[in-house]
Amino acid sequence: MKRTAKARPFVPTEIHVGTVADEKGTLGLLSIWTTEGLLDFALDRHAADAVVNAVNAIRSRLDYS
Secondary structure: OOOOOOOOOOOEEEEEEEEEEEOOEEEEEEEEEEOOEEEEEEEOHHHHHHHHHHHHHHHHHHHOO
């Protein structure tokens, strides 16, 4: 997907978490309600770690601004 114009960021209004499991394993569910609608993510351990690292990077930048 290639954007031609910069999109406005979605503003989170509500966040829910959960898990689902089947014979293949467990996935984490992250649901974020935004001003534009619902964003649902199914995360394995690797993806969840990447999200945590991204949030930590953002937090460290917010601490110094």
